Every structure is written in structure tokens, then in C-alpha cells.
Amino acid sequence: MSELTLDGGAGPPAVAAVIGEVVSPAAELAAAFVATLAARPQTQETYRRACRRFVAWLGPDAGPMDLTLASVSAYQRELDGRDPPLSPTTVRKDRAAINSFLRFCVDSVSSTRARASSRWRSGCPRAAVAVGRSPKR
Numbered sequence: 001m002s003e004l005t006l007d008g009g010a011g012p013p014a015v016a017a018v019i020g021e022v023v024s025p026a027a028e029l030a031a032a033f034v035a036t037l038a039a040r041p042q043t044q045e046t047y048r049r050a051c052r053r054f055v056a057w058l059g060p061d062a063g064p065m066d067l068t069l070a071s072v073s074a075y076q077r078e079l080d081g082r083d084p085p086l087s088p089t090t091v092r093k094d095r096a097a098i099n100s101f102l103r104f105c106v107d108s109v110s111s112t113r114a115r116a117s118s119r120w121r122s123g124c125p126r127a128a129v130a131v132g133r134s135p136k137r
Contacts, residue, residue: 026055026062033104050097067105072098 030051037044057075058066075098079091086094 024055024058024060024062025064026058026066027052029064029067029105029108030055030101033101036104046093047097047100050094051101053094054098054101064105064109067102072102 030048034044034048034051037047039047054075055062057078058071076095079086079094
């Protein structure tokens with residue numbers, strides 16, 4: 001078995017994969033999220049399990065576009081209706097983990113867009129003419 005890490009260095013693997021195994025983009029996002037947690041090992045493992053369950057429920061080809069309010073709501077209904085039922089504590093922890101995971105995804109997208117927008121703006125020349133004024137000749 002070969003282990004992959006996000007930074008290519010030593011440390012805990014961000015995503016463990018068997019050579020030839022396809023890892024969904026949602027699973028990669030979940031692994032990146034768990035790798036950023038500054039929490040006790042037990043909390044990290046709880047969040048890792050919760051994210052794995054959610055991503056598995058989404059399906060093997062799940063990607064960022066599958067992380068919608070509708071899918072989260074449907075999954076939360078699934079958590080409430082399982083037979084045999086999950087303990088209320090497990091459901092509460094799973095919801096907390098998924099909410100944190102989704103915040104991580106939104107923050108990641110927002111910061112990526114802000115960096116891209118900043119790079120785009122810094123590369124564009126400023127307009128020489130103010131709006132509403134005619135150019136000097």
C-alpha cells in the first residue's frame with residue numbers, strides 16, 4: 001500500500017490510497033480538512049470518521065459540486081432515520097464535523113477566489129481617464 005500526503009513530506013498521510021485506487025475529489029477535500037485540524041487526536045479521528053461516512057454516502061464520484069445544502073439536508077435526515085439508530089451523541093458529532101468541513105470548503109474557495117482576483121487586479125493597468133471626464137488632449 002502506498003500513502004500519499006498533500007505536501008509530499010513525512011507526517012500523517014492526508015489521503016491513504018492503494019496504487020490504482022481512484023480517490024474522489026470530495027474525499028481529498030475531507031482529508032485536507034482533517035489534516036488542518038488543530039484538535040486532540042480523538043477529535044481528529046471523530047471528524048475523520050464523520051467526513052468519511054458523509055463522503056461515502058455521497059458516492060464514489062463525489063466532488064465539490066455535490067456539497068450542496070440539499071445533499072447535507074438529505075444526509076442529516078439519513079442520520080436521524082438509520083436502523084439501527086445512531087446514538088444522539090454520534091449524530092451531533094457528525095453534524096458538527098460536517099458543518100466544520102463545509103466551512104473549510106467555503107473558506108478555501110473564498111480565499112482562492114480572493115487570491116485570483118487580487119492577482120488579476122494587480123496585473124491590470126489603471127484606467128487613465130476618470131469616469132465621466134473627457135480625456136485631455
